[in-house]
Amino acid sequence: MTVLDWTIVGLYVALMLGIGYWVYRTKIKSFDDYYLAGRRLGLPVLIGTITSTYFGLDSVLGDSEMGFTLGASGLFAYPVVGTAMIIVLAFLGPSIKRRSAEMRTPAEIIGGVYGHPARLAAAIGSAVYSFPLLGFMAMGFIARVALGLPYWTGVVFGALIVVAYTLLGGMRADAITDAFQFGIIGVGVGAGALIMWGRIGNPQILEGLRSFVGGDPAAFLSPSGGWLTAGLFFTYAISAISVFCEPGLFQRIFAARSDRTVRSAFVIGALAYLLFGVCATFIGVLSAAAVGQGILPAEIHSDEVLIAASIRYLPVGLLGLFIAGILAAGMSTIDSQLVIAGANISYDAYKSVLRPQASDAQLIRVSRIGIVAIAVVSAALSFFFQRIMGAWVFISGALINSTLFPLYVALYGKGRVSRLAGNVAAVFGLTATIAYYLVLTLAGGLDPDWGTYILRFTLFGRPVALWQEYNVFVILPLVLILYWVIHAADPNKAVRAAARGGKA
Amino acid sequence: MNALRFWQLIVYFSAAVSVVGSVVYLVIYVRSLLRGQD
Numbered sequence: 001m002t003v004l005d006w007t008i009v010g011l012y013v014a015l016m017l018g019i020g021y022w023v024y025r026t027k028i029k030s031f032d033d034y035y036l037a038g039r040r041l042g043l044p045v046l047i048g049t050i051t052s053t054y055f056g057l058d059s060v061l062g063d064s065e066m067g068f069t070l071g072a073s074g075l076f077a078y079p080v081v082g083t084a085m086i087i088v089l090a091f092l093g094p095s096i097k098r099r100s101a102e103m104r105t106p107a108e109i110i111g112g113v114y115g116h117p118a119r120l121a122a123a124i125g126s127a128v129y130s131f132p133l134l135g136f137m138a139m140g141f142i143a144r145v146a147l148g149l150p151y152w153t154g155v156v157f158g159a160l161i162v163v164a165y166t167l168l169g170g171m172r173a174d175a176i177t178d179a180f181q182f183g184i185i186g187v188g189v190g191a192g193a194l195i196m197w198g199r200i201g202n203p204q205i206l207e208g209l210r211s212f213v214g215g216d217p218a219a220f221l222s223p224s225g226g227w228l229t230a231g232l233f234f235t236y237a238i239s240a241i242s243v244f245c246e247p248g249l250f251q252r253i254f255a256a257r258s259d260r261t262v263r264s265a266f267v268i269g270a271l272a273y274l275l276f277g278v279c280a281t282f283i284g285v286l287s288a289a290a291v292g293q294g295i296l297p298a299e300i301h302s303d304e305v306l307i308a309a310s311i312r313y314l315p316v317g318l319l320g321l322f323i324a325g326i327l328a329a330g331m332s333t334i335d336s337q338l339v340i341a342g343a344n345i346s347y348d349a350y351k352s353v354l355r356p357q358a359s360d361a362q363l364i365r366v367s368r369i370g371i372v373a374i375a376v377v378s379a380a381l382s383f384f385f386q387r388i389m390g391a392w393v394f395i396s397g398a399l400i401n402s403t404l405f406p407l408y409v410a411l412y413g414k415g416r417v418s419r420l421a422g423n424v425a426a427v428f429g430l431t432a433t434i435a436y437y438l439v440l441t442l443a444g445g446l447d448p449d450w451g452t453y454i455l456r457f458t459l460f461g462r463p464v465a466l467w468q469e470y471n472v473f474v475i476l477p478l479v480l481i482l483y484w485v486i487h488a489a490d491p492n493k494a495v496r497a498a499a500r501g502g503k504a
Numbered sequence: 505m506n507a508l509r510f511w512q513l514i515v516y517f518s519a520a521v522s523v524v525g526s527v528v529y530l531v532i533y534v535r536s537l538l539r540g541q542d
Contacts, residue, residue: 044533072511179533186526190519197515206508221507272525278518282511 001147001311005320009147012324013161015180016331020165020173027172031360034170034367035104035343036255041175046256046265048179051272053248054086056333057138060185060326063277064306067284071209071217073225074284079277081236083270085243090266094259096250099411105340106250106407107348113410114422116353121426123348125402125433126247129395130341131374135334136382142330146307146323152383158331159379166335167368171255174335181332184325186272188310189279192322196286196313200293208289220288238472242396245403247340283309338371345370393452394437397471401429405479416493421486429479436471444468 028034041049059078066074100109107126111119136155143154165173200208209217219225243249256262287305290296296308310322346366351358358366406426409417444455444466455466466474487493 042536044529044536048529048533072507176537180530183526183530183533186522186529190522190526193515193519194523197512202508202512218507221511272522275518275522275525278515279522282515285511 001319001323002316004317005323008317008320009324009327012184012321012328016165016173016177016328017161019176020168023169023173023176028170028364031347031363031367032104033172034364035339035347036251037170037172037175039255040257041252041255041261042257043261043264045175045179046252046261047268047272048182049175050086050249050252050265051269051276052178052182052185052329052332053246053252053336054082054243054269055182055185055273055276055329056135057142057326057330058134058333059273059277060189060280060329061138061303061306063280064284064287064309065302067281068288068302068305069284070225070227071220071222071285071288072281073223073228074281075278076223076228076233077236079274079281081233081240082243082277083274084237085240086266086270086273089243089249090263090270092244093249093253093262093266096411097253097256097259097262100254104254105343105348106245106247106403107344108352109410110403110406110422110426111348111352113417114406114419114426117423118406118426119348119352121423121430122403122406123344125399125430126348127341127344127374129242129399130247130337130344131378131381131395132334132337133378133381133391133395135330135337136379138330139327139334140382141303142307142323142326145304146311146326155379155382158327158334159375162331162334163338163372163375166338166371170364170367171251171336171339174332174339175252175255177328177335178332181325181328182272184321185329186276188314188318188322188325189276189283191318192310192314193279193282193286195315196283196290196309199313200286200289200295204293205286205289208292208295209285210292212288212292220285241404241472242400245399245407247344247399248336251336251340280306338375339367341374342367342370345374393469393471394433397433397437397475398430400472401433401475401479402426403429405429405476405483409483416495418487418490418493420490420492421483424486425479425483428482429475432475432478433471436475437468440466440468 027038032038059082063074063078066077070077103109103112105123105126107119107122110122136159139158140151140154143149143158144151147154165177197205206217209220213220253262256265284305287296287309290309290312291298291300296305296312300308307326310319314322346363350366351363355362403426406422409422440453440455444453446452447454450467453468457464
């Protein structure tokens, strides 16, 4: 990194803080202004913020990691599945917006139909999902790998910067910084892939890959990679269903100016997500060729290839811009999560249970206190958690199992509704996820080969291996069964007032 | 080599659209931001 690159990174951080202060001075008048940007987001900013929320740091680094380890077939692990999910949301999003006109959170939709217990369970699931633990860990990682600084500097300074502009500007500051990040990441991964391919050259790429895989690289360049089956692809798709109850995407749907804006933003966002994903995946593939050629070190870790390749290949200036974009990708995920977790505390818990008459000013104040508390706890935890995937499996399970089913029954179910069934299903989904995680961690063993907790036992004479990763496959069907059994047995079904702001 | 050429076409197309699209996007967005429309 040269002085010019460092200057660009510094200017970018200053721009984000400036945006937070500007929004704070001019735009924040009510809780809707703070949490939903006044429900006035137009198409350009919505495209940027939707894509940035979905194409966060985990996607940028994850895509290149998949390309590096799996080859071209890595495209099917994230980018293709993710694009398909966003396209489905392009069709669902407008109808979700119409059906929940005055709503602010998925937990509120659930609470409006079933009542407080279900709302609180969904709010806890959403807040757990929105703890920016992984984001802080990633900031420490970037500081170490890209900037050559100690891990703690990334966590502490990243937290201070992101908390500062989030406290000031709320969702609107988040959306504006997302839009800049979207543009910079697009230029960065696109230029990175073009420059890398051009500088290594086709014959050398093929030779490098041959040396990297230790034989014919045909499988490394094949779309199926010799390992991808329809069943595995389906499993990837199932594991990505958290997007359908992702509080960040719901927040953006509610914040959009109109339902037409939602559809257009999701369609364009899906295309951008796919294009960025192709570029990032192939930066990973090209990095494998560079390792085979001896240009990048053979001992490089798969999650470091994108940054190492950028430092090696991007010219002065563009490198600084790209590193700023990577930092912003991390920050834009963290700020979005902080705003949501703050609203889960202030709006879904404080206002709905403790103080229904709370004013907008009080809600914003409680949100800000919640944001600082969550940021401090997450930053502290980021020094202790070692297994990123273990944490991710737990938090996405908590969200999906508590929220997905009750939410979509509340939005799209027809006929009379059993409030008891909804409350039991949501509370069971949350508590069962926690119990599953605890039981597997305490009674199961950390498998050294797979790097995850597995509980092995015998059922009806057959050996069974329960993985930590299976929690959604085990618990979600139980939630579904529990809901329909109680729904069928409950004599006190209420007439649905649906999720349109009325009470069931 | 054929597979590599195929991916080269896909990657060059994706990368070119990403770079040009992102620059055009930033210009459009900053203009609408400065006009107070977003």
